[in-house]
Amino acid sequence: MDLYLNPQAPVADRVRDLLSRLTLTEKAGQLNSFLLGWRCYRKTASGFELTEEFCDAVRGGRHGVLYGLFRADPWSGATFGTGIRATESARVANMVQRFAIETSRFGIPLMLSEECPHGHMALDGTLFPINIGAVCSWNPDLYRKAMDCTASELRARGAHLGLVSVLDIAQDPRWGRCEETQGEDPYLASRFAEAAVHGLQGEHGLEPDRVGANVKHFLAQGAGLGGHNGGSAVIGERELREIHLPPFQAASAAGALSLMSAYTEIDGIPCTANRKLLTDLIRRELGFDGFVMSDGGSVDQLTQHFGVSLPKAAAMALEAGMDVSLWNHAFLKLDEAVEQGLASIEALDAAVARVLEAKFRLGLFENPYTREEAAAEIVGCAAHRETNLQLARESLVLLKNQGILPLPATTRRIAVLGPNADHAYNQLGDYTSPQRDGQVITILQGIQTLAQQEQAEVIYRRGCGVTSRDDSELAEAIQAASEADVAILCLGGASTRDFGVKFDFNGAAIPGPIATEMDCGEGVDASNLSLPGRQQELFDAVVSTGVPTIVVLVQGRPYAIPEIAERASAILAAWYPGQEGGTAVAEALFGRVNPSGKLCISMPRSEGQLPVYYNHKPLARSNYYDQSATPLYPFGYGLSYTQFQHSNLRIEPAQIPVDGRCKVTVTVENTGTVAGAEVTQLYVRDKVASIVRRIRELKGLRKTFLQPGEKTDVVFELSPAELGLWNSEMRWVVEPGAFTLTIGHDPETALTAELTVS
Numbered sequence: 020m021d022l023y024l025n026p027q028a029p030v031a032d033r034v035r036d037l038l039s040r041l042t043l044t045e046k047a048g049q050l051n052s053f054l055l056g057w058r059c060y061r062k063t064a065s066g067f068e069l070t071e072e073f074c075d076a077v078r079g080g081r082h083g084v085l086y087g088l089f090r091a092d093p094w095s096g097a098t099f100g101t102g103i104r105a106t107e108s109a110r111v112a113n114m115v116q117r118f119a120i121e122t123s124r125f126g127i128p129l130m131l132s133e134e135c136p137h138g139h140m141a142l143d144g145t146l147f148p149i150n151i152g153a154v155c156s157w158n159p160d161l162y163r164k165a166m167d168c169t170a171s172e173l174r175a176r177g178a179h180l181g182l183v184s185v186l187d188i189a190q191d192p193r194w195g196r197c198e199e200t201q202g203e204d205p206y207l208a209s210r211f212a213e214a215a216v217h218g219l220q221g222e223h224g225l226e227p228d229r230v231g232a233n234v235k236h237f238l239a240q241g242a243g244l245g246g247h248n249g250g251s252a253v254i255g256e257r258e259l260r261e262i263h264l265p266p267f268q269a270a271s272a273a274g275a276l277s278l279m280s281a282y283t284e285i286d287g288i289p290c291t292a293n294r295k296l297l298t299d300l301i302r303r304e305l306g307f308d309g310f311v312m313s314d315g316g317s318v319d320q321l322t323q324h325f326g327v328s329l330p331k332a333a334a335m336a337l338e339a340g341m342d343v344s345l346w347n348h349a350f351l352k353l354d355e356a357v358e359q360g361l362a363s364i365e366a367l368d369a370a371v372a373r374v375l376e377a378k379f380r381l382g383l384f385e386n387p388y389t390r391e392e393a394a395a396e397i398v399g400c401a402a403h404r405e406t407n408l409q410l411a412r413e414s415l416v417l418l419k420n421q422g423i424l425p426l427p428a429t430t431r432r433i434a435v436l437g438p439n440a441d442h443a444y445n446q447l448g449d450y451t452s453p454q455r456d457g458q459v460i461t462i463l464q465g466i467q468t469l470a471q472q473e474q475a476e477v478i479y480r481r482g483c484g485v486t487s488r489d490d491s492e493l494a495e496a497i498q499a500a501s502e503a504d505v506a507i508l509c510l511g512g513a514s515t516r517d518f519g520v521k522f523d524f525n526g527a528a529i530p531g532p533i534a535t536e537m538d539c540g541e542g543v544d545a546s547n548l549s550l551p552g553r554q555q556e557l558f559d560a561v562v563s564t565g566v567p568t569i570v571v572l573v574q575g576r577p578y579a580i581p582e583i584a585e586r587a588s589a590i591l592a593a594w595y596p597g598q599e600g601g602t603a604v605a606e607a608l609f610g611r612v613n614p615s616g617k618l619c620i621s622m623p624r625s626e627g628q629l630p631v632y633y634n635h636k637p638l639a640r641s642n643y644y645d646q647s648a649t650p651l652y653p654f655g656y657g658l659s660y661t662q663f664q665h666s667n668l669r670i671e672p673a674q675i676p677v678d679g680r681c682k683v684t685v686t687v688e689n690t691g692t693v694a695g696a697e698v699t700q701l702y703v704r705d706k707v708a709s710i711v712r713r714i715r716e717l718k719g720l721r722k723t724f725l726q727p728g729e730k731t732d733v734v735f736e737l738s739p740a741e742l743g744l745w746n747s748e749m750r751w752v753v754e755p756g757a758f759t760l761t762i763g764h765d766p767e768t769a770l771t772a773e774l775t776v777s
Contacts, residue, residue: 023125023384030379034372040125042080043364046371047353049083050337052132052312052345056088057095057102060111067103067111069118077122081351083374084130084312084343088115089141089176091452093516097142098453105143105176105398109389112177116387128383130374132180132233132312135169135219136199136450137597138407139181143455144172145403145598148414149198149448149575150184152594154207154619155657156413157698158722159214165410166218168403170229175393179381181219182233182279185212186240186266189620190630193246195543198448198514198575198595200241202619203632203654205262206717209269216273224274225380231276233312238296239263240281246544246629249282257710259285260745268305276377277309280341282317289324291317297340310342310373318347330355334362342370404599411596411603413696416616417658418590423567425610425660426505432476434503435463436496436561437510438485438536438554439573445485448575448595449514449540459598462509462571465605473609478503483553485513485536490553493560501564507608508561510554510583511573514540514595539575548579548626555582562586571604577622584651592616610660615696615722617657621650634713655700655717655764661691661727665699665763665770674775677753680738681774685762687723688730696724699733699762702769707756709746715761735762742776 022028023037038046059073076082089108091097103111112131119129133139137153138146147153147165156162166183173181184199188208191197201208212234219232239259243250254263267278280290280297290296291313301307313336321332333349334356344350356362378384397403417424426433439445443459463479470477482496483489500506513536537543538551549555559582562568567588572578575595584590591614593604606612623631624646633654642648667686675681687697701719705712719735737760743753755776763769 026385030376033379034375037125037127037375038368038372041371043354043357045080045124046367047350048080049127049371049374050343050353051081051350052084052086052343053347053351054082054085055095055346056085056131057090057097059085059088059115060103062101067107067114069114073115074118077119082119082129083127084132084180085115086132086345087134088112088131089133089139089178091142092140092450099142099455102142105394108141108176108394109391113388113391116177120387128378128387130180130378130381130383131178132182133173133178134450135173135181136184137448138169139172139176140450140452141176142452143398144452145169145399145407146447146451147407148411148597148600149595151189151198151200151202151575151620152414152596153410154201154211155416155592155594155616156410157207157617157619157720158413159210161410161413162211163214163218164406166215168406170219172394172398172403173230174228175389175397177389178230179383180231180233180277182235183215183219184236185215185234185270186238186278187236188241188263188266190241190632191243191246192548192576192620192623193545193626193629194241194243194576195248195540195545197620198539201266203621204619204634204717205265207619207720208266210720212266212270213273216270216275220274220276225276227382231377231381232270233277233279234267234270234275235279236281236314237267237278237301238281238283238290239285240283243283248542248544251284254285256749257745260749267301271301271305271307275309276380277312278307279312279314280317282314289317289321291341292321292335292339294339302340310370310377311340312343313341313345313347315346318344318349322349330359331361337362337366337370342373407597408599408602411600412606412612414594414596414616415603415607415614416592416618417607417614418592418652418656419584419587420589420658423505423569423588424608426608428473430473430475430504432478432503433466433470434499434506434566435466435477435479435509436482436500436506437508437557438481438483438552439511439513439571440481440507440509441479442513442515444515445513445573446595446600447597449516451516454598460601462573462601462604465601465603466507466608468602469605469609469611482557485511485554486538486551487536488552490556493553493557496557497560497564500561500566503566506561506566506568507571508558508568509571509573510550510558511578512538512551512575514543514575516540545576546626548577548623550578550580558583569608577620579623579625579651581624581651592618613660613693613695614657615659615698617655617698618652619654621654622652624651634716636711637714638711657698659695659697661689661693661695663697663725663764664688664690668762668770668772670760670772670774673773674777677755677776678739680736683719683735683737683760683762684732685770686730687725687733689725689727692727694724694726696722697764698722700764700769701735702761703737703741704759704761705744705756706759708744708754710744712744737774
């Protein structure tokens with residue numbers, strides 16, 4: 020048996036043996052993920068067949084990683100009629116894999132990568148609340164469970180690598196991809212990044228029935244100037260390290276198999292060709308040992324940025340530390356780049372070795388095929404739906420309540436209004452696959468189900484669209500509200516792509532004069548954060564009828580809603596709550612569930628305030644002459660149907676050395692009459708430092724479920740990881756001095772205590 024085929028041999032030895040056998044073209048082929056997966060197969064009356072395009076690419080040794088075999092959306096054109104359903108997945112994956120293995124001289128399997136930002140983007144897949152909503156749960160354990168569900172669905176179909184957005188920090192809600200992020204705080208994002216990796220890969224390394232995590236995007240993609248997608252990040256090294264680097268550090272420490280570079284350009288160098296980031300920082304300084312994948316087409320973009328040839332662009336990316344190319348023509352010229360002396364064989368071998376190591380770690384040489392019955396048993400199963408529903412419940416954030424919620428038992432006539440009341444796709448966000456009828460419970464359907472149990476009548480009128488200026492439906496919605504006991508107004512936005520939308524080279528929607536209601540999503544950035552279309556007009560008219568008005572915000576980014584905040588009876592932020600979102604929202608409205616979410620991103624009063632994130636420096640943020648500088652609703656904010664009290668804060672010990680640790684304990688009590696979950700937040704302020712520190716930084720969180728009258732102690736541990744800083748020489752140190760600890764419901768209303776580091 021050849022050494023590389025021996026499963027008992029060390030992975031490093033297997034990699035060296037196989038690498039030594041490959042030609043230059045075969046090596047370059049392992050780094051290519053050029054062919055789009057949906058172009059590999061054709062659905063026929065009798066089943067599926069491989070396309071000549073795929074067969075030719077494999078015969079030519081040009082493919083090591085295959086992207087998006089199961090991707091289904093308007094860009095791929097895959098529908099239930101043309102795409103791969105769950106029950107067909109393993110059969111097609113095995114067919115693709117068998118051809119690749121039998122065609123390769125050494126039987127090298129393909130690595131199949133799939134998009135899963137909030138569940139697998141495939142037919143029949145479980146789609147969870149979008150990231151920015153899921154993180155509002157402040158429950159990383161529940162999020163890890165959701166990603167565990169996603170991993171099992173991916174592997175049951177035959178995929179090996181999940182592409183998941185967990186590194187981006189949202190500092191500007193004008194950015195259309197805000198919905199994919201973990202919010203504005205690096206500590207909170209880090210906890211969810213490590214949860215995503217553990218969910219996809221397993222708690223103890225890369226487990227056999229899991230998939231590798233490809234975490235994206237590296238680095239600072241959320242800092243694009245003006246909120247533009249892929250725009251330049253005009254930040255310094257300190258901002259990069261303090262705000263944008265921590266989620267990657269957490270994902271790397273959790274064992275992430277790979278990462279994806281960002282489109283961002285920092286200080287004149289695109290991330291795709293930035294050796295300081297992709298080699299010096301992540302590998303030499305931080306010890307990341309996984310492989311790096313480019314974002315779609317970003318290597319080819321180097322030809323425009325620098326005016327170079329495709330081989331030169333490939334060489335620039337490879338020498339910077341790029342391993343796998345996604346959809347780039349440039350890496351098809353990688354062997355030419357080496358032959359011309361533009362790239363070194365050493366850099367090529369190092370990249371190929373990282374990819375082969377990943378394939379060995381995934382067990383692809385020993386188990387390249389998938390049990391064909393697995394997907395039918397796992398994809399969309401009852402356990403996954405229950406996890407989905409619970410995450411949707413905990414992602415809801417109650418922003419305002421003037422005693423109207425939960426809906427009183429005397430409510431007999433409910434007007435459900437607005438463009439997002441009964442639109443399944445508007446609940447799902449971007450990167451969403453076609454849905455079967457009944458696969459998504461809309462808010463209207465959820466309300467109808469519970470209203471029937473409460474013997475209440477529901478009247479539905481749309482009123483208006485999301486972005487449309489058509490006012491022909493306004494009058495009947497206003498009439499319905501005037502005849503109701505309460506109006507539930509489902510407003511917000513949409514990231515719903517349809518088959519009329521045009522796409523750029525990597526599948527991002529291109530805004531233009533086409534029939535679409537999209538106001539958010541990749542490539543859909545906004546200059547105005549007010550509700551689009553006729554929605555404000557609809558709200559004003561409904562409130563003017565005098566009926567109590569509850570606003571449910573279905574959104575991918577925070578909107579600026581000062582007038583709604585002033586006049587609505589209640590506001591519930593639902594984000595894009597996923598397939599079970601309608602049930603979750605209805606349960607919250609009727610009091611079957613007590614909202615427990617907290618904002619993971621500040622909601623501004625207007626776009627003129629931006630940026631308005633909470634952890635700013637103390638040298639800024641004086642009020643404007645015409646407006647407060649504070650957000651409308653701050654980071655960490657969220658109401659409940661009960662009341663919680665924090666007391667008895669103590670630090671043990673209250674003085675520690677620079678390498679010491681302390682225990683922070685606080686008592687949390689449910690002093691209300693309803694069971695609920697409280698999120699206890701711990702913030703740190705460094706009062707004596709060699710650099711200017713932020714006014715406060717989140718350094719701990721715990722979510723605790725308590726019955727009425729129940730209380731418990733919540734304990735945190737502070738270590739050098741939470742107390743350190745990047746000093747003037749960019750070294751991570753803990754400095755002696757005084758720290759103020761703030762702990763409670765949110766950073767605005769909390770207990771404080773002092774910690775001394777000596």
